[in-house]
Amino acid sequence: MADIRMSYIIVAKETTDVSLENIIIESLSKDSITTENGQKIVLEGKEYLFNQRIHQQEGTTQCYVEIISQGRIKDVIYVLTYLDNIICRSEIVKYYQVITDYDGLSQYYCEKLYPKYATFERTLRSILYIILIKTYGLDWYDEVVKKDRFENGKKEDIDAEIKKIAKGKKSPQKLISTALEEMDIDTMRKFLFLPYRCIAPDNVIDTLVNSDFDSITKEQIYEKLNLASEQTLWRECLSQIGDEQTWNNNIDSIRISRNIVAHSKTLTFEKYEKYRKEINKRNRELKNLLTELQEEKFKQEQKKELTSSINNLFTVVGSIFGSGELKKAVADLQANMKNIVDTISSSIPNRFFSESLQESSRRMAETFNQQMKSLYSKEMMETMRLSMSETLRKMTETYSHMYLDMDNLNGNIASIEEDEEDDASNENKNK
Secondary structure, X not given: OEEEEEEXXXXXXXOOXXXXXXXXXXXXXXXXXXXXXXXXXXXXXXXXXXXXXXXXXXXXOEEEEEEEEEEOHHHHHHHHHHHHHHHXXXXXXXXXXXXXXXXXXXXXXXXXXXXXXXHHHHHHHHHHHHHHHHHHHHHHHHHHHOOOEEEOOEEEOHHHHHHHHOOOOOOHHHHHHHHHHHOOHXXXXXXXXXXXXXXXXXXXXXXXXXXXXXXXXXXXXXXXHHHXXXXXXXXXXXXXHOOHHHHHHHHHHHHHHHHHHXXXXXOOHHHHHHHHHHHHHHHHHHHHHHHHHHHHHHHHHXXXXXXXXXXXXXXXXXXXXXXXXXXXHHHHHHHHHHHHHHHHHHHOOOOOOOHHHHXXXXXXHHHHHHHHHOOOOHHHHHHHHHHHHHHHHHHHHHHXXXXXXXXXXXXXXXXXHHHHHHHHHHHHHHO
16 A cells, blocks of 8 residues: 655745635546545546645745545556646646645655666676676776776776775775775766777887887787777677667666656656666666676586596596506596586586486496496496596586576576566556
């Protein structure tokens, strides 16, 4: 159940003896009837309830109006929007100045939207940290923040802006972990899209002038010139997210709407719907990219762990046995193991141990055992069996964790998307 209030101060533009209270009551009540629970109004065949309080001091040309509606949110929004249009957009405004001093509808819209903007900022920061650390390591702050960026011929010092916001309380080491949190959206836009040069053009000219042109190649000259060309952080290492100009526009648009929401400014239902659809779309795009980045890193680490286990097994085999026939058996085993690793890597996040993976494991074990039975003693076979069993156990355990982690990740994202779908469904009903 929602309980939303709207209130207005209405002032006559010219001195008049007419009762503002009577005019407002007539305007608000022309389509409604008074009941014991308040005013009842019928719109498009459906009944809606609201309460009104109207007061004008005798001898003044000012009037205070308060309207409250309680009930299902879509009904409350519908009736209050209708009444708001009567007060703010009807014949009244020709003769009276209407000031909305409390806008409960805008408050509701802002409270619904703001968490979505928080999600956008946090997801974008997470993506940037992953890419920047992967690209530059712990030197990322020095490498990309401390660049001389320019906008409309004016230098924008991102490093100084961050330290100003942090009020100088954070060390350089701390900023490596927190710098992106110190950026508002406009600073983030500058950080991502304002051009900079890796090397000043004057330095390149001096280098080339002092070069031995008989020994320097054309490709080397081009390389030095390219270092002095304008670059952006987005162009340099974030182009996988999408087109630079498109995302520059997207983030700037988010910045504008986010400021309206964050500062609790007036929002109509039409603007609310526009902002909601935009921020939901941007969040879906960022979440999908973040999932891809996390999964890519996850696959690489797990594949490395599996490969390490397999290589350890081959080392044990090689140290115990040395015949040519066994070497061939080990080579066959290694090929089968590679097929399993490839199957695992390509099957994420399919269910743990698909039929194809089970079959590969079974055939690998049978082939290896058959090749060895005629060559070595029972004791040797037992040593090999235990070594291989331990490796397979580690592979199974690793892959099981991979599946569970990926399943949880996908489940969380699915639940978020379901929330958004429910939200979208509710908002469509509000219309």
